[in-house]
Amino acid sequence: MTRMSDSMPIQNAILSSQNATRPDPVVIAKDAPEPTETLYCEDLCVGEKWLSPWRNITADDVRAFSDLTGDFDPLHDEDENGESLLPKSPFGRPVAHGLLGLSVLAGLSTEYPRAATLALVSVSDWNFENPVFFGERVRVVTSVESTEPHGRRAAKITWHRQLVSDDGRTLQQGKFVTLVASNKRYRSKPR
Template sequence: MPESTANPRDAQPASFRIDSEPTKSVSAETPETVHLVSPPPAIESLPSAIESPPPAIESLPAAIKSLPAAIESLPPADPTLYAEDLAVGDVWQTEMRQITDSDVQAFADLTGDHTPLHGDQGSGSPYGKPIAHGLLGLSVLAGLGTNHPKASTLAFVAVEDWRFVAPVFFGDRVQARNEIVEIEPHGRRAVKVRWLRQLLDETGRVTQEGYFVTLVGSKARGRKKPR
C-alpha cells in the first residue's frame, strides 16, 4: 500500500481533554465564564463577629456605668479653707523639700547676699561647711505653707518673734509645720489668724520658728449679692 503524501500539519488535531469533560468550543459572542472564589474563613466570620463583639467591648457599658462610683472614691481635692473652717489648735505639716547648693546660689544672686558663710567653701563657717541663708529657709517655709492649709488669705500682716535655732546645710531636707494659736474677728467678713510656723529638718529638729499673722476671709465675703 502506498504511503500517504499528506502533510501532517494539514491534518486536523484531535480533541484535547484535560479531564473527563469533553472540550467545548467558545464563540466570540460567548462571555468567558468567571469562577468566584470563596471568601476566606476570616471574612465569612465577620457578620457573626460584629453581632457578637469581643468581651472587652461588651464590658464597656458596665465600665462606663461604674465611672461615677470610681470618681467618688478618689481622694478629695484640698479645699480652700475660710474663716469659718479654722479653729485654734488646728495643725498642718507639709511635704519635704531639699535645699540644694543651686537654691542657695540663686537666692544669693537674687538678694545680693554673697556672704562667704553661704559659699561653696563655707569659709568662716563655725560648722566647717557652708550653710543656707536663714531668710532662704524662711522663704521656703512660707512657700511650703501656701497649701497646708490652702486658706483664703487676704493679707500677710506680720512676722513676730522669729528665731533662727539651727543651721540648714546644703542637701538638707526640710518641711513646715503650721499651727493656729489665735483667731480674732477682723471686721465683718474676715478674721486675724496667728500661726506658729516652724521649719523642721528630716530628723524633726526645729531649725527656725516664729509667728505669722494673716487675715483670712469668710465664706460670706466670696458670695455675690443678688441683683
Template sequence: MGYSSVHLFFDDLEVGMSWESGGRTVTESDITNFAGFSGDFNPMHVDHAYAANTAFRRPIAHGFGVFSMASGLGIQSPPVRTIALLSVRTWSFVLPVFIGDTIRVRTRVVEKTLRGRGKRGEVVWNRAIVNQEGKTVQEGQVITLVECRPLAKMNLQPAVAQAGVNGII
C-alpha cells in the same frame, strides 16, 4: 489661679488645728539663687573654701531663704484663702540648714480675730520649720489676714402677701 473649694476660709479654722507640710530639699542652686536675688553673698553661704574653716565646716543656707521656702511650703499646709501676711510677731533662727537638708513646716492656729465687718479675719499661726531629723531649725509666730465665707444675703422682699391675708395694708 484663683482659690479652689479645698482652700479654707477663716470660718473653717479653729484654734489648736495643726498641719505638717510636705518636704523640700535645699539645694546649692537655692542658695545661689537667693544670694543673687537678695544680694547677700556672704561667704558663709556661697564660698565652700571659706565655709570649710568655720564652725559649720560647709556653707549654710540663708536664714531668710529658708524662711521663704517655708512660706511656700505653708501655702498648701493648710490651703487657706490668705489675703495678706500682716506681720511676723516673733521669729528665731535656731539651727543652720545645709545643702541636702529637707525641711518641712509644722503649723498650728494660735488665735483668731474677726475683722472687716465679718469679711476677713486675722489668724495667728505658730510655725516651726523642721529638718529631716525632726529638729526645729526656725520657729515663731506669723499673722495673716484670711477671707471669711461670704455673708448670706437676706431676703428683703416686702411681706405684702402675708399682710394682705391678715387685712393689714
C-alpha cells in the same frame, strides 16, 4: 489635707528633737492626703496642725538666693569639694541664708493649709534656731494659735510655723499673722 488633731493615733511617727526650746514633739501623720479645699476663717480652729511636703534645700537654691538678694557672704558658698569658703566657719560647712529658710517656709505654707488668705499682716517672734545645711530636707509644721474677727468679712489668724529637718531639729520658728476671708455672704443693707 494634712490635718493633725489631738486624737491622732499614737502609732504615727513622732520625731524626737534634742532642741529643748521646741514646746512639743513634731507629729508626722502617715499617708497624709493632699489639701483639696480652701479653708475660710470659720473653718480654722485653735490647735489644728498641718504638715507640708518635704523639700530639699540645694546648693543651687542658695546660689539663686544669693543672686536675687546680693548676699554673697562666703558662709553661704562652697568650694569644689563642698567645703565652706569661710575659713573656720562656726558650722564646719556651708549653710543656707536664714531668710532663704524663711522664704521656703512661707512658700510651703501656702498650701498647708490652703487658707483664703487676703494679706500677710506680720511676722513676729521669729527664731533662727539651727542652721539649714546644703542638701537638708525640710518641711513646715503649721498650727493655729488664735483667731480674731477683723471686720465683717475676715479674721486675723495667728499661725505658729516651724521649719523642721528630717532629723527632727527645729531650724526656725515663729508667728505669722494673716487676714483670712470669711465664707459668709453678706447682703447690702437697703439705704
